């Protein structure tokens with residue numbers, strides 16, 4: 001069986017949702033999604049808000065109960081019949097995320113056992129045929145085929161193959 005490694009944030013878990021929610025809570029203003037296209041969220045906010053928002057992902061609760069990306073559960077369930085599925089999240093960057101990420105996986109992807117969940121640092125350690133991720137930097141040193149999952153921050157990044165949704169992942173791999 002070929003093996004697919006799948007990132008969490010912005011691939012199966014909607015972390016932008018939490019960022020927008022907390023930003024509105026803290027600054028009483030809704031971020032314009034158009035401003036987030038082609039840049040990181042931290043660069044889409046006024047410069048004097050930057051140091052504050054850069055603490056979000058390091059804060060207790062940021063990764064708790066994130067929305068699930070559309071169609072990801074159904075498509076990954078189908079993929080798991082044909083491929084060996086691993087979840088690979090560079091969660092070591094955010095120590096507060098670990099428990100919430102694991103709880104989130106157990107709640108939303110109960111068909112993926114704990115043995116197939118990898119919380120790591122560099123994804124170059126991941127041994128898989130495919131890596132579905134929203135950051136091109138995670139393909140560096142990865143020996144399989146990187147598949148870029150579209151997220152507002154990466155819309156201008158040149159990469160192929162790129163997928164815009166889990167339906168497109170299904171078309172590509174099923």
Ligand SMILES: [Mg+2]
Pocket residue numbers: 007008009010011133134135
């Ligand atoms: Mg990600």
